[in-house]
Amino acid sequence: MRETWFTSLLFVFILCLGGGTSSAIHAQEATAEQAESSTTEVEKAAEVEESIEEGKFEDPEEIEEQVAEAPKWVKTVDEWFGTYLVVPLFTVLFYDFETGDWLGTSIPFVVLWLFMGAIFFTLRMGFINVRAFWHAITITRGDYDNPDEEGEVSHFQALTSALSATVGLGNIAGVAIAVSAGGPGAIFWMIVAGVLGMSSKFAECTLGQMYRKVSPDGTVSGGPMHYLKDGLAELGLGPLGLVLSILFAILCVGASFGGGCAFQVVQSLNSVEEQLPWLEAHRYVYGLIMAAAVGVVIIGGIRSIGATAEKIVPLMCGVYVATALIILVMKFDQIPAAFALIFERAFSAESVGGGIIGVMVTGITRSAFSNEAGIGSASIAHSAARTDEPVSEGIVALLEPFIDTVIVCTMTGLVIVITGAYDRTDPTFADAITTGEGARLTSLAFGSVLSWFPIVLSVAVVLFAFSTMISWSYYGERCWSYLVGDRFSMIYKMVFLGFVFLGSIVTPQNVLDFSDLMILSMAFPNILGVALLSGKVKRTLDDYWGRHKRGELEKFPKEEKV
Template identity: 35%
Template sequence: MQELNEILKTIDSLIGGSQWFVLLLLGTGLFFTFYLKFPQIRYFRHALRVVRGKYDKDEDVGDTSHFQALATALSGTVGTGNIAGVALAVHLGGPAALFWMIMTAFLGMTTKFVEVTLSHKYREQAKDGSIAGGPMYYMKNALNLKWLAAIFAVATIISSFGTGNMPQINSIANSLESTFGFDKMFTGAVLAIILGFVIIGGIKRIAKVTEKLVPFMAVVYFIGALAVILYNIENIVPSIISIFADVFSGTAATGGFLGASLAFAFNRGVNRGLFSNEAGQGSAPIAHAAARAHEPVSEGLVAILEPFIDTILICTLTGLVLLSSGVWQEKIENKFQEADIVLLDGAYDDANPEDKVKLGDHLNQESQLPLFNGDLTVTEGRIQDAVTVIHARSVAEDVHVQISKQPYTGKVHVEDGMLKTGDKEIVLYGKSLMHSAPLTAEAFKRSFLGDYGQYIISIGLLLFAFSTAISWSYYGGRAVTYLFGSDAVKYYRVVYVLGFFLAAFTDTTIIWTLSGVAIALMTIPNLVGILMLSKEMKQTNQEYWEQFRSEWPDEKTPEPGAKLKSNA
């Protein structure tokens, strides 16, 4: 598992985890924000009117309403990114990472507007009569780059597993196991069966499910988060200050948190921001393509609302829960993830300022501490050698080794700091920092609800993540339709449900590393495509407002009344 994770981490460091990818993502959003004169601000109120159906026409073509398309797209984005992804970003980059998540969302509002508009403009009707759309169709029809469309479609299929499938069920299974003690395999089997029944019905059944799930789960989560924030109200102002205090310097070491550099906080914040709202990834345009509309810009306007709801509202709420409760820097008793364990040769103490700097530099990849190699001696569950166990980017304390839930005595082989347990089911427990869904669940305990708060995370995560998996099955199915025709979708759905089941009991760290790779593979061709169509996007937008003013002359618009030039 550790070797596989290291391979995936290397791939991720070259693409999704690299600075050039982050700059491409933010740069695209920044370019369109200025090029289209801040549409995320100017068009926001108009977008609310569109999603309510104020300007709909009876003859509009599509399978879903504006609201259903928004709900389906939101169900694809509001998921583990809002609960586990925010916790992972803060765990890796500290409070400053939350700032970069919010900035990614603000620029992502424009990116979503552009990609959804273009994809809706070039959508097609599939052989089965359903509406098919997405970036692959504008790549084929507008750019005449069928090879790029094929690359994107393949990446979408991969990402349907890496973004919408595996991280979702893995987070659900971990949460239900820690809260209720449910076996992960049992959870995976039950939810895989339910998933299969839902996705067989296609987009119309998916839309009916998501339009009911999304509002309900958002209200439940909001109430639970508010209970934490009010309980820790004295920490809110310091928490907000901490988000902005270290934006351009990195987050200093506090508590069990060993610090994060500016580059680390920036990269992880943007990366997790993308995982959360998917702006630029090209997934939401597939859902919006099915919406009933007589022209594309109106659906693009609806998409502006997604990153605002998903990240600026829900992710910020989660971030304030984590920061105000203080759990992000506390060491808590937990079961260690094998791929998240590193053993250093020698004893290091994070209470020692000098050691703390060395450990922080090591974890931020600014220097290298010696890794342990050889056999560990374990007696009655306790490691006898002079080693430092690093788990979840923190120095683990009170480490005990178990096999079949009993204290282990014997040898454990270690190579380059990684455990090599072979066929032995050896598990490490102890106190360390936590991340992902378990960290958010721990934060929800620090409220008026006490331990009952974790149930909100378990139930909320179940609804959030399951609805995400439903939506992504549709995205992957549309990519399969593009590549192989609608008849091949049934085979894809079988594999999708099977992967959903298996991921329930796969190592969490590997799942999240894979998600970073999958996101980048899908995002890069989409960003390249929309940049190539920037002039067409501007002209399409201008034509929309000219037509809108002629049809609704009494309606106040954010665009000036004079006719605009058609060329950029």
């Protein structure tokens, strides 16, 4: 058994050393080429040309001209970001073993790793994602909340805190990017990855609770950096655990700068620009405002702002889902056809984005980016839950990918498919698709049915982005503290704010690439460690589930808690 895992580790090591030129950048280029070549219909092409001539939308050359008009220092920063940060990291971390040559579609190893990990945890935990679903709801509504147990917050509060980091631009912009790059079939694979990811989330959040540290002041600190180090040390794999925990912490800090920060800024900016066109020429102003707002919370310590923003997320999420439902009700007759299209394109060799495998890769990537299952970040928040039963919090955590991906992402995806917002030949959407502006694309899709919604969406997007940045600054700071101690957190906060600003001036594609590679790479150390510790999780789960089935778990009526 151990040999197998050492072989896996060796595999990852070789992967990191291998380098090579193929990367997901190439995959994306290939995706774009294939997508372009798939639109061979002469009539549609003629329509596009006609639209350009009529000035209905900007053509790619115009976009290039706009970029060329950007201040020189902005271009320099963007070029530096792309050339020296994104490309080298992509080449190493997203190595695809030349699958582009022999499969026709590039499969970054990390995507395979995430998907296989989710399948493994689903089987190992006996389909916990299905059988514990109702129990998860009962725990979340507080039936088992014991106020005397150690921890900071209730199960519901922990779930909400974790959701504020996951529900956001990944659900709005990420889905649009997935559908525009991989076609409607990508939604199917997002949902599949989300359902399987529930098991990954369960395993990692259970471990987060098992190995959390309770400080003398009653606060709690947990997450992959702790269970990788301490858990693997229990298995006699101390050095490996230490290396993985450090690697995880480094990648988490990087991810907080990318997906947790720059991606949020650039995508929310794209949506806000629709309402405030003046910002198009002064993007850095938005970056400065966001940096100031985040700085007030994370450096200034104005806790009420952060708290309010985080609590507003469920409300905004409700508004978003309700609006999507309104659109779906209005277009009720098209829903069966949309589902049929999603299912058909999920298994169609002719799908845009490189056939069935390409669509799978796109769907799984965007799903993991959205719900963070297998990434390990959420276990930092879930470890704060007030409980002595680690499994119970793991079970609550499995609701996260369900809410994030199966509900919210599916809603977004359906609206995009029904409104045709993935069609590159449609002049309304072509510009946003070409430039990878997912939030803008979703805004256009919703706006094509409800003209007032883009304004609401812009507000929602800014709030989502803000709350996600606050949450990710917490994840990043925890990992930073794990690496260098609490005393130096100010350095981290300053760099974080720097990336908030950078997000406003770097091109969306560079930010997306950087965000992808940082967040998804966290799965390397995390899934390896969780898989090694899965035996312990399984034993604890069996014990817990047995007591649950025998009715031995103590319930706490609401009046007792008061």
